[in-house]
Amino acid sequence: MAKEKKLVEEITSMDVDFAQWYTDVVKKAELTDYTSVKGCMVIKPAGYAIWENIQKELDARFKAVGVENVYLPMFIPESLLQKEKDHVEGFAPEVAWVTHGGMEELQERLCVRPTSETLFCDFYAKEIQSYRDLPKVYNQWCSVVRWEKTTRPFLRSREFLWQEGHTAHATAEEAEERTQQMLNVYADLCEEVLAIPVIRGRKTDKEKFAGAEATYTIESLMHDGKALQSGTSHNFGDGFAKAFGIQYTAKDNTLQYVHQTSWGMTTRMIGAIIMVHGDNSGLVLPPRIAPTQVMVIPIAQHKEGVLDKAYAIRDELIQAGFKVKVDDSDKSPGWKFSEQEMKGIPVRIEIGPKDIEAGQAVIVRRDTREKIVTALENLSAKLAQVLDTMQKEMLERARAHRDSHTYDVQTYEEFVKTINEKPGFVRAMWCGDQACEDKIKEDTTATARCMPFKQEKLSDVCVCCGKPAKALVYWGKAY
Numbered sequence: 045m046a047k048e049k050k051l052v053e054e055i056t057s058m059d060v061d062f063a064q065w066y067t068d069v070v071k072k073a074e075l076t077d078y079t080s081v082k083g084c085m086v087i088k089p090a091g092y093a094i095w096e097n098i099q100k101e102l103d104a105r106f107k108a109v110g111v112e113n114v115y116l117p118m119f120i121p122e123s124l125l126q127k128e129k130d131h132v133e134g135f136a137p138e139v140a141w142v143t144h145g146g147m148e149e150l151q152e153r154l155c156v157r158p159t160s161e162t163l164f165c166d167f168y169a170k171e172i173q174s175y176r177d178l179p180k181v182y183n184q185w186c187s188v189v190r191w192e193k194t195t196r197p198f199l200r201s202r203e204f205l206w207q208e209g210h211t212a213h214a215t216a217e218e219a220e221e222r223t224q225q226m227l228n229v230y231a232d233l234c235e236e237v238l239a240i241p242v243i244r245g246r247k248t249d250k251e252k253f254a255g256a257e258a259t260y261t262i263e264s265l266m267h268d269g270k271a272l273q274s275g276t277s278h279n280f281g282d283g284f285a286k287a288f289g290i291q292y293t294a295k296d297n298t299l300q301y302v303h304q305t306s307w308g309m310t311t312r313m314i315g316a317i318i319m320v321h322g323d324n325s326g327l328v329l330p331p332r333i334a335p336t337q338v339m340v341i342p343i344a345q346h347k348e349g350v351l352d353k354a355y356a357i358r359d360e361l362i363q364a365g366f367k368v369k370v371d372d373s374d375k376s377p378g379w380k381f382s383e384q385e386m387k388g389i390p391v392r393i394e395i396g397p398k399d400i401e402a403g404q405a406v407i408v409r410r411d412t413r414e415k416i417v418t419a420l421e422n423l424s425a426k427l428a429q430v431l432d433t434m435q436k437e438m439l440e441r442a443r444a445h446r447d448s449h450t451y452d453v454q455t456y457e458e459f460v461k462t463i464n465e466k467p468g469f470v471r472a473m474w475c476g477d478q479a480c481e482d483k484i485k486e487d488t489t490a491t492a493r494c495m496p497f498k499q500e501k502l503s504d505v506c507v508c509c510g511k512p513a514k515a516l517v518y519w520g521k522a523y
């Protein structure tokens with residue numbers, strides 16, 4: 045019993061220290077480990093399996109909207125990076141450079157890609173000649189490197205995994221349509237699979253991607269009231285095309301520049317899953333993303349027939365399409381429960397001699413701890429229902445949490461007080477002037493998360509300067 049207690053005791057309570065709780069969960073749920081490369085992590089099997097499921101879900105959605113996968117080099121010649129002025133200024137401070145190949149100093153240094161716009165542009169300039177070559181809708185799954193000063197597992201690391209989509213279109217309308225379409229793909233993944241509700245909107249010029257005309261974003265709220273940018277989609281207009289000379293011959297024989305987009309989602313989303321759904325017993329994974337949905341835990345497994353029944357249940361449920369494991373280790377049931385809870389496995393099924401005699405099993409939900417006694421003959425149907433309900437309720441709970449931590453304010457005094465005292469989103473009107481964004485950041489550390497697509501008018505004037513308001517903005521302190 046002493047040992048059982050220890051597993052949970054090793055996690056700091058999220059109400060005491062959320063940051064430490066996060067670090068503890070990441071470690072105890074065996075998602076990552078530190079390495080001898082500063083700021084870089086090992087993603088362990090339990091963490092990587094979540095990423096594989098995100099990839100699988102996202103890639104299927106990509107392919108349904110005509111995206112093709114490619115792979116480009118991880119190195120970018122310095123001259124190529126410098127072709128688009130805003131872009132290089134945005135990324136230069138955090139770029140890692142390769143200066144030597146073996147013993148020889150390189151004639152031109154190569155950066156390790158922080159993102160691949162420039163390489164795709166270089167590629168597209170050769171690949172696209174005629175309107176017949178358009179559109180190009182490519183994506184790559186890869187890692188990128190950004191030399192961050194402070195790092196945290198999944199949320200900010202020097203090397204992280206992501207996908208980056210890069211497209212080229214004949215018209216501005218088509219590029220805009222694609223930018224929005226991909227943002228909606230991300231929003232769908234977050235809400236339907238990860239059970240994370242999102243606000244869809246547009247970034248202010250200050251917060252938009254370096255080199256973009258417009259950046260669209262989905263923003264989510266973590267349990268501690270901080271915001272997390274969960275996916276972005278950028279419309280580049282023809283800015284990169286002009287810098288890289290990406291032109292095509294149109295049907296009317298005129299030479300035109302292409303219009304481009306890019307969009308990305310990263311391993312940060314694993315951090316979001318932890319921080320939206322986790323509790324003081326560890327991780328809670330939504331059933332649709334969980335690598336293991338069910339842990340069958342035999343009770344009194346030394347007794348005749350118990351383990352056989354546990355395996356039979358596993359086999360039957362796998363046959364029915366669930367992801368199931370049996371914990372047949374020699375640990376005590378209580379310890380197994382704690383481990384299953386720590387790892388966030390959505391449900392456990394308890395089966396012991398008395399259950400077998402009664403022809404039943406006990407399904408226990410990870411999120412609510414609700415115990416559901418079920419006849420063995422109905423197990424598969426009941427399990428489907430329980431997982432489905434749990435998925436829906438996790439989204440609803442996260443939405444209720446976000447909505448109850450979203451505040452509308454009118455005056456600057458109210459703004460500063462709310463943002464400092466009530467973690468969450470603050471909604472307020474803004475004049476469109478970056479000076480107000482700068483002042484707000486200076487005074488509170490909060491940033492403009494997005495101008496939601498669903499605009500409302502809370503008042504006529506900017507919360508900061510009192511000039512006429514142009515947009516409703518979601519403000520927040522962010523990861």
Ligand SMILES: [Zn+2]
Nearest residue numbers: 475480506509
């Ligand atoms: Zn203002």
